[in-house]
Amino acid sequence: MKAKLTLAWVLTVCVTITWAAAHGQYYSKTVPYSPMKEQVTNLHFFFHDILGGKNPSAVLVAKAKNTTIGDKSPTPFSTVFAVDDPLTVGPELTSEVIGNCQGLYASTGQDNLSLVVYFDFGFTKGEFNGSAISVFSRNPVLETERELAVVGGRGKFRMARGFAQLKTFSVNQTNGDAIVEYNVTVFHY
Template sequence: MGNKIVTIGFFSLNLFITFALGEYYSKTRPSTPKQEMVTNLHFFFHDTLTASNPSAVLIAKPTLTGRDNNSSPTPFGSLLAIDDPLTVGPDPNSEKIGNARGMYVSSGQHVPTLTMYVDFGFTSGEFNGTSISVFSRNPITEKKRELAVVGGRGRFRMARGVALLNTYFVNLTNGNAIVEYNVTLYHY
């Protein structure tokens, strides 16, 4: 009987401590104002679907859309994983500054569109170890378009901004593309 009382007493004490100290949030308080900074980035994104070592691979394809035999390399409903190199220039052999890792889904039934979630991680220069995150719709048939920058890590923690895209090269048969990125970031 004594063990039951000790157990119940311990359980009650534990429950009291949990309720008293176990808040899932802290009081809201004003943040210390910091100087907001603006950074502009310029680089090229190389998306290669066909090669001996592709940087974008199909991980799921549509089977119920009736478009299985579509001649597009990314028919509506296709999901691809990417690990695309980022370079200083449009030449794939130009200086590599990082990788774009994430995925995109072909999300336009009538107009070729991708919805992208990609982490652009920089591996050299001033922003080595830093990244930006993009989650946005990409209407790929438009030569110029913009994507939303929704966050970042490292020096770009809490970044927001816009990436202006310009298709530098695209092969409509195999889907390989080189895209120029001009990114404006607001961060602290």
């Protein structure tokens, strides 16, 4: 009798689980793949990284106690900065703001100034308002021209990949403020 009750209970549980799975809220449908047409967009803007003054756009958030280079550089080895930098049409901070760059950069070069950057470039004006591209790459800032990898995006830049070519427009050697020209090629759908 006990074996029959156990068997009945097991069957009841199996039927209940099967019924719940068949009548649950989860729904999935497989559709044939239809490739989208890839687009190429070229962007040009200026990035303003402001470390000094009353309203900096890049702020030191972490720093190791033992540094090999010392504190003479605005970004000595092992420092991490959080950024919310304006993006403008021209090199002047007073030119039209088209978005902002939010993210982090860490000073990772012991012998030279090199940063590892994670940036999200969010656009707030024009055709790409509400869209963004993500960059994650090494940035050897002392090189006049350099390249960063575009690794993703959202909005009109969904599934983005590409590269950003950077050229330093100006640097304040005292406080580290910098203006960087960006020419970005984005492949997206």
